[in-house]
Amino acid sequence: MRRFLISSVLALIGAAPAYAAAPACPNWLDEERLSSAAAPFTCRCAPGIERHSAYGVFRYHSGSHLCTAARHDGRIGLRGGVITLYFGPGCAFYREAWRNSVQSRRKATSRISFAFTRPLPPCSPKPKQRPKRKKDDDEDEDEDEDE
Numbered sequence: 001m002r003r004f005l006i007s008s009v010l011a012l013i014g015a016a017p018a019y020a021a022a023p024a025c026p027n028w029l030d031e032e033r034l035s036s037a038a039a040p041f042t043c044r045c046a047p048g049i050e051r052h053s054a055y056g057v058f059r060y061h062s063g064s065h066l067c068t069a070a071r072h073d074g075r076i077g078l079r080g081g082v083i084t085l086y087f088g089p090g091c092a093f094y095r096e097a098w099r100n101s102v103q104s105r106r107k108a109t110s111r112i113s114f115a116f117t118r119p120l121p122p123c124s125p126k127p128k129q130r131p132k133r134k135k136d137d138d139e140d141e142d143e144d145e146d147e
Contacts, residue, residue: 024046057095057099086114086117090113093106
Protein backbone atom coordinates (compact mmCIF):
# COMPACT_ATOMS: atom_id res chain seq x y z
CA MET A 1 0.00 0.00 0.00
CA ARG A 2 2.78 2.37 0.94
CA ARG A 3 4.61 1.64 -2.31
CA PHE A 4 1.41 2.39 -4.27
CA LEU A 5 0.99 5.77 -2.53
CA ILE A 6 4.59 6.76 -3.17
CA SER A 7 4.40 5.80 -6.86
CA SER A 8 1.09 7.68 -7.19
CA VAL A 9 2.57 10.83 -5.67
CA LEU A 10 5.64 10.58 -7.90
CA ALA A 11 3.43 10.12 -10.96
CA LEU A 12 1.44 13.22 -10.02
CA ILE A 13 4.56 15.27 -9.45
CA GLY A 14 5.98 14.14 -12.79
CA ALA A 15 2.73 14.99 -14.61
CA ALA A 16 2.25 18.38 -12.96
CA PRO A 17 4.92 20.29 -14.92
CA ALA A 18 3.48 19.13 -18.29
CA TYR A 19 -0.02 20.19 -17.24
CA ALA A 20 1.14 23.57 -15.96
CA ALA A 21 3.33 24.24 -19.01
CA ALA A 22 0.56 23.74 -21.56
CA PRO A 23 -1.47 26.87 -22.36
CA ALA A 24 -5.21 26.84 -21.65
CA CYS A 25 -7.20 25.59 -24.64
CA PRO A 26 -9.20 28.15 -26.57
CA ASN A 27 -12.86 27.22 -26.94
CA TRP A 28 -12.62 26.99 -30.71
CA LEU A 29 -9.92 27.23 -33.34
CA ASP A 30 -9.49 30.77 -34.61
CA GLU A 31 -8.41 31.79 -38.10
CA GLU A 32 -4.79 32.25 -37.01
CA ARG A 33 -4.58 28.69 -35.64
CA LEU A 34 -6.39 27.31 -38.71
CA SER A 35 -3.99 29.06 -41.08
CA SER A 36 -1.00 27.39 -39.36
CA ALA A 37 -2.76 24.06 -38.90
CA ALA A 38 0.14 21.96 -40.19
CA ALA A 39 1.82 21.76 -36.78
CA PRO A 40 0.31 19.83 -33.83
CA PHE A 41 -1.26 22.00 -31.15
CA THR A 42 -1.06 21.13 -27.42
CA CYS A 43 -3.20 22.80 -24.78
CA ARG A 44 -4.82 22.20 -21.38
CA CYS A 45 -8.56 21.61 -20.80
CA ALA A 46 -9.94 22.82 -17.48
CA PRO A 47 -11.75 20.41 -15.15
CA GLY A 48 -15.53 20.20 -15.24
CA ILE A 49 -18.28 19.82 -17.78
CA GLU A 50 -18.71 22.33 -20.55
CA ARG A 51 -21.86 22.08 -22.60
CA HIS A 52 -20.66 22.93 -26.09
CA SER A 53 -20.88 21.26 -29.48
CA ALA A 54 -18.49 18.79 -31.02
CA TYR A 55 -19.02 17.62 -34.59
CA GLY A 56 -17.79 14.20 -35.68
CA VAL A 57 -16.42 10.96 -34.30
CA PHE A 58 -12.65 10.34 -33.99
CA ARG A 59 -12.08 13.08 -36.59
CA TYR A 60 -13.69 16.42 -35.77
CA HIS A 61 -14.95 19.47 -37.68
CA SER A 62 -12.80 22.58 -37.16
CA GLY A 63 -15.82 24.33 -35.61
CA SER A 64 -15.96 21.88 -32.70
CA HIS A 65 -15.34 22.95 -29.12
CA LEU A 66 -11.87 21.54 -28.45
CA CYS A 67 -12.33 20.21 -24.92
CA THR A 68 -15.80 18.83 -25.65
CA ALA A 69 -14.32 16.94 -28.62
CA ALA A 70 -11.47 15.67 -26.40
CA ARG A 71 -13.95 14.45 -23.79
CA HIS A 72 -16.06 12.81 -26.54
CA ASP A 73 -12.95 11.09 -27.90
CA GLY A 74 -12.00 9.80 -24.43
CA ARG A 75 -8.76 11.79 -24.21
CA ILE A 76 -9.78 13.56 -21.00
CA GLY A 77 -12.32 13.06 -18.25
CA LEU A 78 -14.02 15.40 -15.81
CA ARG A 79 -10.64 16.36 -14.34
CA GLY A 80 -9.53 17.93 -17.62
CA GLY A 81 -6.01 17.41 -18.90
CA VAL A 82 -3.52 18.10 -21.64
CA ILE A 83 -4.53 17.32 -25.23
CA THR A 84 -2.70 17.43 -28.55
CA LEU A 85 -4.55 18.15 -31.78
CA TYR A 86 -3.33 16.95 -35.16
CA PHE A 87 -4.71 18.67 -38.25
CA GLY A 88 -5.59 17.47 -41.71
CA PRO A 89 -7.83 18.23 -44.67
CA GLY A 90 -11.51 18.64 -43.96
CA CYS A 91 -14.13 15.98 -44.56
CA ALA A 92 -17.33 16.11 -46.60
CA PHE A 93 -19.39 14.84 -43.66
CA TYR A 94 -19.03 14.43 -39.90
CA ARG A 95 -21.31 11.89 -38.24
CA GLU A 96 -22.83 12.02 -34.77
CA ALA A 97 -22.45 9.59 -31.89
CA TRP A 98 -22.85 9.25 -28.13
CA ARG A 99 -19.47 8.51 -26.55
CA ASN A 100 -18.05 9.04 -23.08
CA SER A 101 -21.19 10.84 -21.87
CA VAL A 102 -20.98 13.38 -24.70
CA GLN A 103 -23.27 13.58 -27.74
CA SER A 104 -21.50 14.82 -30.86
CA ARG A 105 -23.49 16.24 -33.74
CA ARG A 106 -23.46 15.73 -37.47
CA LYS A 107 -22.19 18.49 -39.72
CA ALA A 108 -21.25 19.02 -43.34
CA THR A 109 -17.99 20.05 -44.99
CA SER A 110 -15.10 21.88 -43.38
CA ARG A 111 -11.80 23.03 -44.84
CA ILE A 112 -9.74 21.59 -41.96
CA SER A 113 -10.36 18.77 -39.50
CA PHE A 114 -8.54 17.62 -36.38
CA ALA A 115 -8.08 14.45 -34.38
CA PHE A 116 -6.20 13.39 -31.27
CA THR A 117 -4.14 10.68 -33.00
CA ARG A 118 -1.76 10.54 -35.90
CA PRO A 119 -2.34 9.47 -38.61
CA LEU A 120 -5.81 11.02 -38.63
CA PRO A 121 -8.68 8.54 -38.73
CA PRO A 122 -10.57 8.30 -42.03
CA CYS A 123 -13.46 10.65 -42.73
CA SER A 124 -16.96 9.39 -41.99
CA PRO A 125 -18.82 8.16 -45.05
CA LYS A 126 -21.76 10.25 -46.17
CA PRO A 127 -25.08 8.67 -45.19
CA LYS A 128 -26.96 7.04 -48.02
CA GLN A 129 -29.94 9.01 -49.25
CA ARG A 130 -33.20 7.12 -49.16
CA PRO A 131 -34.95 7.24 -52.51
CA LYS A 132 -38.01 9.44 -52.47
CA ARG A 133 -41.20 7.47 -52.71
CA LYS A 134 -43.06 8.18 -55.91
CA LYS A 135 -46.79 8.07 -56.00
CA ASP A 136 -47.95 5.24 -58.18
CA ASP A 137 -49.83 6.47 -61.26
CA ASP A 138 -52.21 3.51 -61.03
CA GLU A 139 -53.30 4.57 -57.55
CA ASP A 140 -54.13 8.05 -58.86
CA GLU A 141 -56.30 6.58 -61.62
CA ASP A 142 -58.13 4.28 -59.16
CA GLU A 143 -58.90 7.22 -56.91
CA ASP A 144 -60.37 9.17 -59.85
CA GLU A 145 -62.63 6.24 -60.78
CA ASP A 146 -64.08 6.07 -57.25
CA GLU A 147 -65.39 9.61 -57.45
